[in-house]
Amino acid sequence: MFCGKAISATIATHLAGLTHDALPAATRHATRRALLDAVGVTLGATGLGEDAAPYRSHAAAVPGPSRLIGFEATSTPALAALANGALAHQLDFGDTFDAGPAHPNAALVPALLALADARPEATFGQFLVAMAAGSDLACRLSIAAPRPYEDGGWYPPPLVNLIAGAAACARFIGLGADGIRHAMGSALLQGSFPSEIKYDSASPIRGVREGLVARAAVEAALLAEAGAKAFAEPLEGRAGFFPVYGGGAPRDVLIEGLGERFLGDVVSFKPWPACRGTHPYIEAALALRDRVDPARIVRIEAETGPIQEMLIRPQPIKAAPTRAIEAKFSIPFTVAAALIDGAVTLDSFAAARVADPETRALADKVVERRNPDWTRTEAASGSLAITLDDGTLVTHRVMQAAGHPDRPMDDESLVAKFVDCAAHAARPIDAASARTIALTILDFPVDSSAGALTHHLACTAET
Numbered sequence: 001m002f003c004g005k006a007i008s009a010t011i012a013t014h015l016a017g018l019t020h021d022a023l024p025a026a027t028r029h030a031t032r033r034a035l036l037d038a039v040g041v042t043l044g045a046t047g048l049g050e051d052a053a054p055y056r057s058h059a060a061a062v063p064g065p066s067r068l069i070g071f072e073a074t075s076t077p078a079l080a081a082l083a084n085g086a087l088a089h090q091l092d093f094g095d096t097f098d099a100g101p102a103h104p105n106a107a108l109v110p111a112l113l114a115l116a117d118a119r120p121e122a123t124f125g126q127f128l129v130a131m132a133a134g135s136d137l138a139c140r141l142s143i144a145a146p147r148p149y150e151d152g153g154w155y156p157p158p159l160v161n162l163i164a165g166a167a168a169c170a171r172f173i174g175l176g177a178d179g180i181r182h183a184m185g186s187a188l189l190q191g192s193f194p195s196e197i198k199y200d201s202a203s204p205i206r207g208v209r210e211g212l213v214a215r216a217a218v219e220a221a222l223l224a225e226a227g228a229k230a231f232a233e234p235l236e237g238r239a240g241f242f243p244v245y246g247g248g249a250p251r252d253v254l255i256e257g258l259g260e261r262f263l264g265d266v267v268s269f270k271p272w273p274a275c276r277g278t279h280p281y282i283e284a285a286l287a288l289r290d291r292v293d294p295a296r297i298v299r300i301e302a303e304t305g306p307i308q309e310m311l312i313r314p315q316p317i318k319a320a321p322t323r324a325i326e327a328k329f330s331i332p333f334t335v336a337a338a339l340i341d342g343a344v345t346l347d348s349f350a351a352a353r354v355a356d357p358e359t360r361a362l363a364d365k366v367v368e369r370r371n372p373d374w375t376r377t378e379a380a381s382g383s384l385a386i387t388l389d390d391g392t393l394v395t396h397r398v399m400q401a402a403g404h405p406d407r408p409m410d411d412e413s414l415v416a417k418f419v420d421c422a423a424h425a426a427r428p429i430d431a432a433s434a435r436t437i438a439l440t441i442l443d444f445p446v447d448s449s450a451g452a453l454t455h456h457l458a459c460t461a462e463t
Contacts, residue, residue, distance in 0.1 A: 007236040012180040015171045020125040030265040031132045036441045038109040041093045044421030046070035049090030051204035059083035066117040077114040078218045084110035085214030090207040092328045093273035098380045100142030104135040107161040107213035116450035125446035134168025135264030144254035145246025155197045158213045165217030185230025186220035268404040272344040274328040280382030280398035285338035287396045296388045300366040303383040305374025319363040324349035332366035
């Protein structure tokens with residue numbers, strides 16, 4: 001644990017001094033990949049993310065320089081960040097840092113894009129620097145607490161994104177170390193994010209929460225730019241971020257290798273649009289599908305640990321979701337859909353599909369088998385044991401779900417995912433145009449205006 005009092009200053013100084021040339025080549029490309037994924041998922045949510053509509057309406061009532069992605073409306077940077085951020089995690093299809101777990105780019109990308117629209121002088125190179133630094137910081141914050149954030153009743157993904165996003169936004173608009181530090185402090189005052197977010201299975205806030213984070217991050221940066229002061233030690237102060245939310249001083253991982261190793265490089269990209277915790281079970285179901293007839297299945301045991309329990313308890317409710325967001329957080333539903341359809345796609349969570357009686361009947365046969373040795377480190381692990389009507393038992397275990405850097409999605413797979421998401425947008429984008437946009441993001445010139453990038457995303461409709 002840290003004994004000194006220079007943690008916030010160290011991180012702020014690092015962000016203020018970071019340059020595009022100092023980023024490793026691998027980090028530059030990894031950041032572009034994460035941007036591509038985040039933008040694609042946001043576009044898909046413009047057509048499928050019904051819970052984000054109130055946030056969009058609220059933002060559109062106040063015109064400004066920042067675009068609402070996928071629509072004609074504009075708003076202020078903070079409100080555009082709110083509207084676009086509400087879309088970013090709506091489909092639960094964005095990237096994840098499995099070790100945290102965290103979703104480091106869910107609020108960060110919409111926040112930076114909103115500021116980019118309002119700052120035409122800011123380059124895409126500056127955007128990449130801020131995004132790489134913010135993603136890295138969110139990942140570090142997610143694993144640096146001496147006790148799990150959940151033990152204090154907090155929900156860590158938006159909580160860590162709040163601080164990291166504010167720091168990154170401050171860096172993007174050109175603030176120095178003091179400004180970045182005060183932006184983190186102002187952000188600390190703007191959110192709490194209790195674990196009730198995940199416990200209320202019917203609440204739409206689970207999908208749109210990153211909009212609140214993105215708005216707060218932008219406002220914190222703009223306040224710091226205007227001269228607002230917060231705290232000298234927002235992270236390590238006596239009642240700062242870590243003592244309040246993490247139970248004490250942060251672990252050394254918070255600043256180990258800072259500027260040399262960027263944890264955003266090792267995010268996992270989702271092959272399936274559901275909670276990351278369902279992925280090993282989806283993968284196991286797909287692996288076993290050719291060996292089982294769903295009509296002959298009498299029981300499916302899902303091996304679980306403390307992370308997965310929220311995805312299978314209470315079993316009767318998880319087996320009969322009523323909305324897409326409930327189905328995305330259900331091991332029984334996603335396993336049943338994978339076994340019946342041979343795939344889990346954006347269309348798997350359409351209202352009619354969620355209500356399908358055959359899928360519900362099979363989902364009702366998925367039960368929990370708790371592994372007492374599993375801890376939070378098995379967040380992306382799982383196994384299935386399927387018993388057939390003649391007593392045959394087939395099993396498959398996945399200790400690291402597909403999409404992890406050890407089992408990565410390549411660039412072409414991410415482009416294909418972008419194309420699929422864009423086809424589901426409120427203004428559908430044809431495959432050829434969507435592919436062009438995707439390749440543009442992966443190769444956008446670093447000396448071009450970052451705001452020019454959003455021109456490719458606004459109001460692009462199928463012709």
